[in-house]
Amino acid sequence: MVETLKVEVERVAKSRLPQVDFSNLPFGKICTDHMFMADFRNGAWGNLRIVPFGYMPISPATPALHYGQSVFEGLKAHRGANNEALVFRPMDNWARLNRSAERLCMAQVSEEVYVEGLRALIELDRTWIPGAPGSSLYIRPFLFSADEIIGIRPSQDFTFMIIASPVGAYYAAPVKVKIETHYTRAVAGGTGFAKAGGNYGGAIYPTKLANDQGYQQLLWTDGREHANIEESGTMNVMFVIDDTLVTPALSDSILAGITRDSVLTVARSEGMRVEERKVSVKELIEGLQNGRVREAFGVGTAATIAPIEAIGHEGVDYHLPAVEKSSVAPHIYKTLDNLKRGIAPDPFGWITKM
Numbered sequence: 001m002v003e004t005l006k007v008e009v010e011r012v013a014k015s016r017l018p019q020v021d022f023s024n025l026p027f028g029k030i031c032t033d034h035m036f037m038a039d040f041r042n043g044a045w046g047n048l049r050i051v052p053f054g055y056m057p058i059s060p061a062t063p064a065l066h067y068g069q070s071v072f073e074g075l076k077a078h079r080g081a082n083n084e085a086l087v088f089r090p091m092d093n094w095a096r097l098n099r100s101a102e103r104l105c106m107a108q109v110s111e112e113v114y115v116e117g118l119r120a121l122i123e124l125d126r127t128w129i130p131g132a133p134g135s136s137l138y139i140r141p142f143l144f145s146a147d148e149i150i151g152i153r154p155s156q157d158f159t160f161m162i163i164a165s166p167v168g169a170y171y172a173a174p175v176k177v178k179i180e181t182h183y184t185r186a187v188a189g190g191t192g193f194a195k196a197g198g199n200y201g202g203a204i205y206p207t208k209l210a211n212d213q214g215y216q217q218l219l220w221t222d223g224r225e226h227a228n229i230e231e232s233g234t235m236n237v238m239f240v241i242d243d244t245l246v247t248p249a250l251s252d253s254i255l256a257g258i259t260r261d262s263v264l265t266v267a268r269s270e271g272m273r274v275e276e277r278k279v280s281v282k283e284l285i286e287g288l289q290n291g292r293v294r295e296a297f298g299v300g301t302a303a304t305i306a307p308i309e310a311i312g313h314e315g316v317d318y319h320l321p322a323v324e325k326s327s328v329a330p331h332i333y334k335t336l337d338n339l340k341r342g343i344a345p346d347p348f349g350w351i352t353k354m
């Protein structure tokens with residue numbers, strides 16, 4: 001018999017919602033009133049609960065703090081016409097969370113725990129989903145070791161949590177990115193395909209160096225030769241070369257973005273030529289020089305599509321045609337945005353109403 005896991009709910013005494021300035025929402029700064037937690041103990045999930053968002057006690061010895069035993073996800077919900085939450089592809093995030101967990105030797109989060117947690121949190125904090133165009137509720141599920149031992153070994157106990165943060169309209173100003181040819185985000189055989197906490201800490205320093213040189217983001221290259229483009233910050237990257245939408249093929253050093261898949265699926269459904277293959281730095285630079293690279297953009301949950309205006313390589317900036325001339329990125333952005341907010345039909349079955 002499968003035991004149904006019940007979510008215990010402890011509500012906040014007083015909501016913080018009235019104090020929130022929805023016209024000024026720095027990304028990820030303000031979280032909703034509640035958070036979801038579940039414990040994995042003795043090989044099983046239990047103690048599903050919603051508690052007020054706030055501090056929580058953890059052991060100073062937990063390998064989550066010392067050895068990066070921590071994986072996470074990011075997804076969005078938009079407010080639908082009848083105040084329902086339109087959650088975008090939540091089960092794809094669940095599947096990826098478990099692929100990350102497997103690579104880090106962590107417990108799988110059962111479908112029931114994930115879905116019940118998501119439903120319970122959204123039900124309680126539904127009024128936090130912003131309604132203004134462009135805004136949404138960013139949802140952050142994460143899983144970490146709850147062991148209390150300094151030794152390095154596969155953990156036995158885990159905590160799974162979901163927190164959520166209202167985010168304002170994301171104005172994706174075109175960015176300058178730098179092709180990184182010294183530092184490495186991920187290597188073949190490593191953990192790049194996993195949304196593992198440790199992947200991000202190491203990326204902050206090279207990103208900071210690029211920021212200091214006037215670039216907003218990095219274009220990561222492969223760790224072996226720095227000869228092929230991989231992805232950008234926390235986004236996958238795409239190019240329009242001639243009339244083809246081109247993106248680096250997935251590998252174990254590239255994170256399989258759900259936005260990446262969504263953009264490719266929409267493009268293919270509209271008859272656009274799509275290629276997932278190696279994109280060498282050489283091809284990219286030549287294409288920028290001879291005008292064959294017409295558009296470049298990052299794709300990820302936070303911005304959906306972030307246009308790139310210039311790409312720096314070995315001290316030279318190569319400019320893309322003015323973004324006003326872009327046709328592919330704005331069109332796919334609009335298609336996806338309408339679908340996500342329930343304005344357009346959902347032919348791919350990507351929306352879960354909660």
Ligand SMILES: *Cc1c(COP(=O)(O)O)cnc(C)c1O
Nearest residue numbers: 234235236255257258259300301
């Ligand atoms: C999260 C992430 C992405 C984008 O994934 P989405 O599912 O589209 O949000 C791309 N690259 C990295 C490294 C990421 O962490």
